[in-house]
Every structure is written in C-alpha cells, then in structure tokens.
Amino acid sequence: MSPAAIREEPFAPGPPGALLRGLLALPPEPALVVTINGATGVPARFYQPFARWLAAERNAAVLTWDYRDFGGSGAPYRSTACMTDWVLHDPVTMREALRARFPGLPLWLIGHSLGGIAAGFQDDIGDLARVITVAAGHGHISDHPPAMRIRASLLWYLLGPVSTAALGYLPARWLGLGLDLPKGVFWQWRRWLLDRGGPPADPSLGGLRRPGITGPLTMIALSDDTMLPPASVERMRAWHPGAEIDYRLIRPGDAGLAAIGHIQAFHSRNAVLWPRLIA
Incomplete structure (x- = not known):
C-alpha cells in the first residue's frame, strides 16, 4: 500500500484521573491492529515513522501512545504515577479501547524495552494474536559492560536519587535519558535494575500473570545493546514458559549499519531494520 493512503487520527481514551493520548496511523480498511508500547x-512521536510504515506495509491500524503523566499524556512534575500504572493499567486501557474501535480484528503488541518487559504482567495478554518484544529483558546493573555500569551506577546511586528528591521528578532530559519522568516511575525503575529478581520480585506488580503469553512471542535482542544486552533478553524466556518463542539476535552489520544500541532500532534512519522486526 502507498504511504500516501495512510491518514492519522488522535486517540485518547483513559481511566478516571488519567489522560492517555495517542495517534492512530490508519489505512482505508485495516485488517490488523497493532499497539506500540514504548520504552521508558x-x-x-519517536515511533510514529515506524507506525506509518507498518500501517502501509501490513494494512494495519497502528497506535503510538504515551504513558500517563508523560509525553503527550501529561506532565510528570506533580505526578503520582509509578511503573505499576504504566505496566498494569495504561497498556490494558489502550487495548480495551482498540478492541472497541476495531472489533473482531487481530491485535498485535510490539513492546520496546519497558513495553515488552511489561507484557507478561497484564491480565489480557493471552488474547493477543502476536507479541513482539524488542530490546526487552530481565536486566540487572551487573549485566552492563564496564563503561555502561559506571554510568548506570552514577544514575541509580547519585544523580537520580539526588535530583529526584530535590525536584520531585527525574530530570531525564538533563541526564540524557529522554523526557522527564514522574518520581514514582524513577524509583520503581531503579528498584528493578538493582534487584536481581527484577520486575517479578516487585510486590506491587503481583508477580507474573501465569500462564502469561501462551501464543507466538518474538523476542528480539540487539547485539550492541548496552542497557539490556542479549543475555538479559534471553533471561526473560523464563517469564513465559507457555509461549511459542522465536528468539532473534540482530547485529548492526546484518543490515549494513554501524550501530543500533538500545533505542535506535525504531529510528527512521534505521528503517532498513524494520522488516526484520515484524517478519
């Protein structure tokens, strides 16, 4: 399908007290629905070029959206939101709204980092036709290569706690970590990366919703990812014992790229990778 046939439509359901905003990339008559759940x-907006490409490539209605009190869904500065909201509630709210908007169509989840990590904790995950996780895994600070471990230690033990306590939010822009984050999101994120038990050990998440993902699960690791290296992605297999797992390791050279890293697989300059993410 020609990309010119794709139109965009705001999409903004949400539970009481939370405003969730997204954007649908829509072909004229979609045969598939895809939600892209982003990284912390x-x-x-970072995923929207990929969403438009996917809408044209697969005749899919593709949703990009922001978690509560983040990005287009509000400001983090006086927020009480935490990772539990982002993991258990916001993705399910968006999928319920998509099911109502597109009844009867198969629904995919593409989860990048947090978006893929969170999937196993969501009660409706068994209803999805397909789940694809990219750079998502069971990570710990010890998994980072030495240089990254030093940077992470500064974030978790010094810069993050001090700045968040002083400001009431994490100044992620100043720290080179994307958009600013609610303080509750930072503290919970920190706990996961410093606890070898990871998210399954977080009592606020209530453990994995067994049997969790029981259908097709594509787990994509990026060889030069220093945040969640391939070993971390492999470790997440244990969270989904009933899934039909297709594990893939992508190296930058496979696509003629010099580097990919944790975030850049979805950047428009790396569009050569995109068919590999959905194959």
Missing part, C-alpha cells in the same frame, strides 16, 4: 523516557 521515549515519547510516542
């Missing part, structure tokens, strides 16, 4: 600190 990465706004929905």
Whole structure:
C-alpha cells in the first residue's frame, strides 16, 4: 500500500484521573491492529515513522501512545504515577479501547524495552494474536559492560536519587535519558535494575500473570545493546514458559549499519531494520 493512503487520527481514551493520548496511523480498511508500547523516557512521536510504515506495509491500524503523566499524556512534575500504572493499567486501557474501535480484528503488541518487559504482567495478554518484544529483558546493573555500569551506577546511586528528591521528578532530559519522568516511575525503575529478581520480585506488580503469553512471542535482542544486552533478553524466556518463542539476535552489520544500541532500532534512519522486526 502507498504511504500516501495512510491518514492519522488522535486517540485518547483513559481511566478516571488519567489522560492517555495517542495517534492512530490508519489505512482505508485495516485488517490488523497493532499497539506500540514504548520504552521508558521515549515519547510516542519517536515511533510514529515506524507506525506509518507498518500501517502501509501490513494494512494495519497502528497506535503510538504515551504513558500517563508523560509525553503527550501529561506532565510528570506533580505526578503520582509509578511503573505499576504504566505496566498494569495504561497498556490494558489502550487495548480495551482498540478492541472497541476495531472489533473482531487481530491485535498485535510490539513492546520496546519497558513495553515488552511489561507484557507478561497484564491480565489480557493471552488474547493477543502476536507479541513482539524488542530490546526487552530481565536486566540487572551487573549485566552492563564496564563503561555502561559506571554510568548506570552514577544514575541509580547519585544523580537520580539526588535530583529526584530535590525536584520531585527525574530530570531525564538533563541526564540524557529522554523526557522527564514522574518520581514514582524513577524509583520503581531503579528498584528493578538493582534487584536481581527484577520486575517479578516487585510486590506491587503481583508477580507474573501465569500462564502469561501462551501464543507466538518474538523476542528480539540487539547485539550492541548496552542497557539490556542479549543475555538479559534471553533471561526473560523464563517469564513465559507457555509461549511459542522465536528468539532473534540482530547485529548492526546484518543490515549494513554501524550501530543500533538500545533505542535506535525504531529510528527512521534505521528503517532498513524494520522488516526484520515484524517478519
């Protein structure tokens, strides 16, 4: 389908007290629905070129959206939001709204980093036709290569706690970590990366919703990802014992690229990778 046939439509459902905003990339008669759940600190607009491409490529209605009190869904500065809201509630709210908007169409989830990590904790995940996770895994600070471990230690033990306590939010822009984050999101994110038990050990998440993902699960690791290296992605297999897992390792050279890293697989300059993400 020609990209010119794709139109965009605001999409803004939400639970009481929370405003969730997104954007649908729409072909004339979609046969598939896809929600793109983003990484921590990465706004929905970053994924929109990929969403428009995917809408044309697969005749899909593709939703990009921001978690509550973040990006287009509000400001983090007086927020009480935490990762539990972003993991358990916001993605499910968006999927319920998509099911109402497109009844009967198969629904995919593409989860980048947090968006993929969160999937196993969501009660409706078994209803999805397909789940694709990209750079999502069971990580710990010890998994980082040495240089990244030093930077992460400064963030988790010094810069993050001090700045968040002083300001009431994480100044992620100043720290080079994307958009500013609610303080509750920072503290919970920190706990996950410093606890070897990771998210499954977080009592506020209530453990994994067994059997969790039982259908097709594509787990994509990026060889030069220093935030969640391939070993971290592999470790997440244990969260989904009933899934039909297709694990893929993508190296930058496979697509003629010099680097990809944790975030850039979805950047428009790396569009050569996109068919590999949905194959």
